[in-house]
Amino acid sequence: MGKKIIVAGGGHGGIAAASILASNGYDVTVYERHARDAMGYEWTDIFDKAGFTAAGMPLPPQDKFKLKEDMTFVGPAETIKLRQNTDPENLEIQMERKDIYTHLITQAQQNGAKFVFECEITGPVLFGNRVVGIQTAQGIVYADLVIDAAGLHSPIREQLPESLGVQTKVGEYERFFVYRAFFNKAAETAEDKFKIYLLREGKLGICWVAAEETHTDVLIGRFEPFDIEEANRTIASLRESNPAIGTEIVRGNQFVEIPVRQALGLLVADGYAAIGDSAFMTVPMIGSGIANSLKASRLLADAVMADTEGAFSASTLWKYQRDFFKNIGAPLAPMACVKLLLTRLQPQELDYIFETGILNGDDMTMDATSTSLSAIFSGMKPADVMTKVRGVIKNPAVLQKILRLGKQIAAATLATSTMPRSYSPEKACAWVKNYNNAFKR
Numbered sequence: 001m002g003k004k005i006i007v008a009g010g011g012h013g014g015i016a017a018a019s020i021l022a023s024n025g026y027d028v029t030v031y032e033r034h035a036r037d038a039m040g041y042e043w044t045d046i047f048d049k050a051g052f053t054a055a056g057m058p059l060p061p062q063d064k065f066k067l068k069e070d071m072t073f074v075g076p077a078e079t080i081k082l083r084q085n086t087d088p089e090n091l092e093i094q095m096e097r098k099d100i101y102t103h104l105i106t107q108a109q110q111n112g113a114k115f116v117f118e119c120e121i122t123g124p125v126l127f128g129n130r131v132v133g134i135q136t137a138q139g140i141v142y143a144d145l146v147i148d149a150a151g152l153h154s155p156i157r158e159q160l161p162e163s164l165g166v167q168t169k170v171g172e173y174e175r176f177f178v179y180r181a182f183f184n185k186a187a188e189t190a191e192d193k194f195k196i197y198l199l200r201e202g203k204l205g206i207c208w209v210a211a212e213e214t215h216t217d218v219l220i221g222r223f224e225p226f227d228i229e230e231a232n233r234t235i236a237s238l239r240e241s242n243p244a245i246g247t248e249i250v251r252g253n254q255f256v257e258i259p260v261r262q263a264l265g266l267l268v269a270d271g272y273a274a275i276g277d278s279a280f281m282t283v284p285m286i287g288s289g290i291a292n293s294l295k296a297s298r299l300l301a302d303a304v305m306a307d308t309e310g311a312f313s314a315s316t317l318w319k320y321q322r323d324f325f326k327n328i329g330a331p332l333a334p335m336a337c338v339k340l341l342l343t344r345l346q347p348q349e350l351d352y353i354f355e356t357g358i359l360n361g362d363d364m365t366m367d368a369t370s371t372s373l374s375a376i377f378s379g380m381k382p383a384d385v386m387t388k389v390r391g392v393i394k395n396p397a398v399l400q401k402i403l404r405l406g407k408q409i410a411a412a413t414l415a416t417s418t419m420p421r422s423y424s425p426e427k428a429c430a431w432v433k434n435y436n437n438a439f440k441r
C-alpha cells in the first residue's frame with residue numbers, strides 16, 4: 001500500500017485506473033499536458049455506458065447523455081443504404097467529451113487521485129530496462145509504476161527500448177487521419193439522420209454526417225493525411241446530398257488521429273503498463289475506444305492490486321496482459337482483420353457486397369454488446385447465410401478476398417489464444433512477433 005503510481009497523460013482509461021487505485025490506498029498522480037478546462041474536444045462521443053460501471057463509477061446524471069440513433073451505411077456508389085437495427089436495450093450513449101472528462105476527473109479526485117495539469121511529458125525515465133519515472137518539462141518524477149495513458153503518440157511508449165518488445169510506432173493503415181466539425185443545421189432531415197459513407201469518391205476511409213437537433217456533425221476519416229482544402233472540397237460534395245450541412249462552423253474544425261488496428265501486442269514491461277489509445281484499444285473498424293479503455297482500467301487495477309509486494313514487473317503485470325486479451329483484445333482481433341479487408345476492397349466490390357446482401361443492416365448493427373465479430377453475426381438466419389454464400393461465390397475477386405480474410409482471422413485467433421501463461425522476455429517477444437505478423441495488410 002502507498003506505492004507511488006504515475007498516470008502519464010489524462011487518457012480516459014488512465015484516469016479511471018487512477019480512481020480505482022487511489023480509492024485502494026495507492027499514491028496516484030495524473031500528469032496532463034493541457035489545463036483542466038482545455039481537456040477533451042468540442043464534440044460528442046458514442047460509447048457503451050457499461051464502461052463506467054466496469055470502472056466502479058456511477059453513471060453520469062441523466063441530463064448529461066442521450067441514447068444514440070441508429071446509423072445508416074452508404075456504399076461508395078450511393079446506390080444502397082444499410083440501416084442498423086439496434087435493440088433499444090443495448091443502445092450506446094452519446095455524451096459531450098467535456099462532460100465525460102468532468103465525470104471521470106470528479107470521481108478520481110473524490111477517491112484521492114491527484115492531478116498535475118499543464119505538464120508536458122517528454123519521455124520515460126529508464127533504469128536499465130525498467131521504467132522508473134517520467135521526464136517532464138518541469139523535471140523528472142520517479143514512481144514504482146508508470147501507467148501510460150498519453151494516447152496514440154505517447155512519448156513514453158514511443159521511446160521505450162525496442163528490446164522490450166512493446167511496439168513503439170503505428171504503421172500504415174493503422175490509424176485514421178480525421179477532420180471533424182459541427183456546422184449550423186441548414187435543413188431538417190426526415191430519415192437517416194446519422195449516415196456513414198464508406199470508400200466515398202474512391203477514397204480509402206469513411207465520412208459521417210449526423211443531423212443533430214441543433215447542428216450537423218461532419219467527420220472525414222482517411223488512412224492518409226489530408227489538408228483543409230481537401231476537407232472543404234469533400235464537405236461541399238457531401239452538402240449536395242445532405243442539405244442539413246450549413247456553411248457556418250459552430251464547433252470543432254480540427255484535425256486529429258485515431259488508432260484503427262489490433263490492440264498493442266505487449267501492454268506491459270517492468271514498471272510500465274499501457275492503456276487506452278496508447279495501447280490501441282479502439283474498435284478497429286470504427287475507432288471507438290472510450291468504453292474499452294474504461295473496462296481495461298478495472299483489469300489493470302486488479303492486476304496492480306494482486307501484486308501485493310508492489311514489484312510491478314512485467315511478470316506481475318502479466319495478469320493484466322492476459323485478462324485484457326481474454327476479455328477485450330482477442331475479440332477485437334478479427335475486427336482488425338475485417339478492417340484490413342476494407343482497405344483491400346475496390347469501391348465496386350464493396351457496392352457488390354452491399355447490393356447482393358453479403359452484408360445487410362443487421363450485420364452493420366454494432367451496439368453496446370458488439371465487442372466481437374461473433375457477437376455481431378450471432379443469430380443470423382439460415383436464409384441470410386445462403387444469400388451471403390451465393391453472393392460471395394458468384395464474384396471471384398470478392399471470393400478471393402473473403403477467403404484471405406478467413407485465413408487471416410484464423411491466424412489472428414490462433415495468435416491471441418497462444419499467449420504465454422507467464423512472462424519471460426523471450427516468450428513474450430516471440431509471441432508478440434507472431435501476433436503482429438497475423439495483421440499484415
Ligand SMILES: Cc1cc2nc3c(=O)[nH]c(=O)nc-3n(C[C@H](O)[C@H](O)[C@H](O)COP(=O)(O)OP(=O)(O)OC[C@H]3O[C@@H](n4cnc5c(N)ncnc54)[C@H](O)[C@@H]3O)c2cc1C
Binds near residue numbers: 039119152258282
Ligand atoms: C474525432 C474522434 C471521434 C471519436 N469518437 C469516438 C466515439 O464516438 N466513441 C468512442 O468510444 N471513442 C471515440 N474516439 C476515440 C476516443 O477518443 C479514444 O479511443 C479514447 O478517448 C481513448 O483514448 P485515450 O483517452 O487513451 O487517449 P487520448 O484521448 O488521446 O488522451 C490522451 C491524453 O494524454 C494527454 N497527453 C498526450 N501526450 C501528452 C504529453 N506529452 N504530456 C502530457 N499529456 C499528454 C492528452 O492531452 C490527453 O489528455 C474518437 C476519437 C476522435 C479523434
